[in-house]
Amino acid sequence: MLRRFLCLALCLGIIPLSGCSKARHIDSAALAETITVEQREGSKVYTFYLLSGREKPWGIEIEAERFEEAKRLAETVYIPNMSMAKLKLMLIEKEIADSELFEDVSFAASDAVFSPLSYVALCDGDLLDKMKKQKELPELIEKELILIKNNNESVNIDFLSVFNEFARKESNGFEMTFVNSEKELKAERVFVENRGD
């Protein structure tokens, strides 16, 4: 009898440990799926697109000098408890890639919350405008990235491989992807010069 009572008490005791008390409905959860970085009127803007049931993409725009600062602001000031654990894609405007790419990828590599297999690519400014209107774009971009990777082994498409290429001191540069939206959405190979430090 005592054993049964103990088993029952243990089973009931597990309920608060499951985390359900803090659970939020998926519609109100803040899970960042895509991050874009662009230059706008001289300052850098990080846009965090969140998982939502809405028809249009839903995201928050944060002006910050660094990715680290933008993430901190997004998680604390804008939407408390926002999670980056489900981040799938990061797009960086090609014009600011020289100054941004290494810094952003390095930060993502040092932060445990990001998956090393999240995709990272360069893109044009028009694509970033389209991202604000078309919800299905990130999925199409991911398909393009996988396709180009399957056809060209040397192309780097995720944080893990891009960071490791930067870490190779002896190489001059490496290939990654540039998502071009001029006519139709298409991923192209682009050579990125290594920083040499």
Add this chain to the structure above:
Amino acid sequence: MRVSVGFSSARLMLTLMLCGMSVILLENYNLSANQSFGLRMLSIAAGVGVCAVMFLPAAILKKRQNADISDALKSGNKLKRICFSVFFTAYLVFAAEYFLLKYTDMFTKKYYTDAPEWLIAALLLAVCAYAAYRGANAVTRFSVFLFGFVLIVYALIFGGAVGELEFSGAVLGEASDGFVNDFLFFVTPSFAAVIFSLVSGYTKRFRIRHIFIAGGVLAAFFAAEELFERFALGAYANQQEYRFFLLSKIQRLGEIKGMEAMYMAVVTASVFCLTALSVCAVKSVAEVSSLLNSVIFPVILFVLHLCAANFVFVREILSSVLIFDIFSLGAAAAVLLLAVSCSPERRSHA
């Protein structure tokens, strides 16, 4: 002649091997960052080889007298018994705390940042206290199921990361002066030899080859982890703490997700086995009642954990690889001394 209920020696070795794996599962900047691959492999072989040698005194005692160090202690005088019991108890508490601290640190940093460390430690220690109360036999029985689970998880982690292996242009490492540091790290599983020497008395069908098989599997596992860390993670591995956790995040196996949760389950089970077996070993050297002992030592571990959480110098002492290795060496010397100087009562199994 005393009669006791025995359990398979192979099962005990399997449990100790799983405990030894937690060394690399919880590795956190203890290895030299830029060591050459060949020397790293050599340090693994040398470290695990030394661990296997540390098993030998207790193994020979077991083979010849069918007894363990606890039996050898009981045959000596009272002062000697007290001194050695205190030393072994202190060592086992240190060993359990060493891994518990790393585990709670990793859990809160990597997996669930909102969880308080003391709560994780308290929950784990409560389960360990119950398992230790049930005895080493129950813990080793659990480890058989754990071994099956571990095999599946490692197959998924390593199998899923095979696609990430990049040998061309991979950095093999340049440094060659970190050998001693790496060797000291890979000697850490020698705590298993001390636990074996204290709880092996109840085991049956012991074969010396069990030690070398377990050592070989452990070394192969360490080598596999090193291979994947170096060629699949590359420089990325040095960017974050707890590299094996990072390895669990890079597997690509179709729609299978959440390998880090499986990894956490394996680490939890390994640390559980290690702590529970340590308490069982303490029970066999300190002659106090089973229930009392099963509660006292987890409480001591918990208090030490709280001290480590609040005082940095306590944490530094309890998580120092060097102090742990020196302590292990002392414990191995004590085992050797007792094995050659005492003539314990021969044990028989029911």
